[in-house]
Amino acid sequence: MLKDNKLRMLSFLVFALVAGVSSVSHAKTLKVCYDQWPPMTIFPTKEAPERGVVIDMVEQIYSSKGYALEYFEVPLARGLDMVAEGLCDMLPEYLYSKNSEKGFVYAGEASFSYATAFVVRKSDSWRYQGIQSLSGKRIATGPGWDYSSISAGYQHYIDDPANSDFVEVIAGYDDVVDRIIQMIKEDRVDLYADNDLVLQYVLNQLDLNDDLRIVRPGLEKKLVEMPIFSKKIPTEKRQELINIWNQGRLAMRGEKERALLSKYKVSL
Template sequence: MLFWVEAGIANTSHAETLNVCYDQWAPMTIFPSEASSDRGVVIDMLDEIYSAKGYQLKYYEVPLARGLDMVAEGLCDMLPEYLFSKNAEKGFIYASEATFLYTSAFVVRRDEEWLYNGIHSIKGKRIATGPGWDYSSISAGYQNYIDDPKNSNFVEVIAGDDDVVERILQMISENRVDLYADNELVLLHTLNRLNLTDKLKVVHPGFENKLLEMPIFSKKIPVVKRQELIKIWNEGRLSLKGEKEKMLLSKYNVTFAH
């Protein structure tokens, strides 16, 4: 009798654990360190939403490409932010409510007189990106350019288990690549954290469309369970609009330009 009670408790506990894969994209998603236990705006938001429904969240800090694989394989139930794309792999389902809609920008060396004004303006530039990163929804032309084999000598795909954005910015400062595009908030945060503002600068405009970031959920989760997890996110994200959202953002000194 005791055995079955304990087994039942274990199963209940397992059912209420949400396995979350996420990558370093500070200040929105952050790997905790000895210096700070902070996990970023979006992870705090996720924790508040699911904890209120009785879930325990278990985190796996991994590079984005590995996180996508782990969600597709069912090793993680979800990943909290992935750029919305109609061309996305089929191993996961998007939620309906976005985390945030971000403005994009570029980083170049401070002495560069360069602005993005279409695909022709990046020709001949050494562009940095990461594995699994898909820009097609914010600029189909840019994604096509970096995918085109004839441009491969000008595209550096930077992989690794550490902070890829940090590595890319260091590479730009060392003249190993020329430019990089990302969420403006992430670029400014990383430049300030690395004390690179005297060497690099953020330039506008970015891409023609904003970055729509959505949580994704594994297709390996049973349909009814997955629908429930997505419903919890959608309703929870809506409930955080307004003052609650401002409080989460202010913790990380994040302000959205309107």
């Protein structure tokens, strides 16, 4: 009898182990590509493990539905390629455009619609009052950065060869905005336009609120950023992932959204 009980217990343990392994092998995994755009999306380090407002949001929404998330921290262009190739299931923030590439599908709900703003030196009384107010100002931007969805006039101004002496293109991997902000402080350029939350975060992180100031309002339209999902995912599965995002993002409006922003010391 004792031997029978031991055999039963051994059989139960083997069954439980096999079931557990089977469960793990069939766990739902969401592969997420994203680029560095603090505080919305951040490449974590051992000293600073946080991934940013939008990644926290993605984590909460999909983990509540039983998904384990696998992250790929890559430049934006590489992330877009990986989504198109099916190496990533989604990229949480990409500029919305009706004429975008065809390797992905947009979600229905934006991650955020961002107001833009400018940053200038504290001593500079400049305010944005249309394209004419840019005359004579040294403007910083990054290589290939596209502002046309928020201001066609601003994009035309920085692209115009006649203004090339007043447009400084700052290249780099993941610290371009930080370097631009330092250049404004050092009087090497005069102004820079970006997402208001990004500017708040960078000035806080660099402890430059006494030297620089954020100028509002910024450019004419809001910057609408949307999650994108790979077309390599079977249609039914992709729609399920999109529905989870859409419903989850709607549910996070209000207090939950404010709490996430507050964690990174920024506010809408």
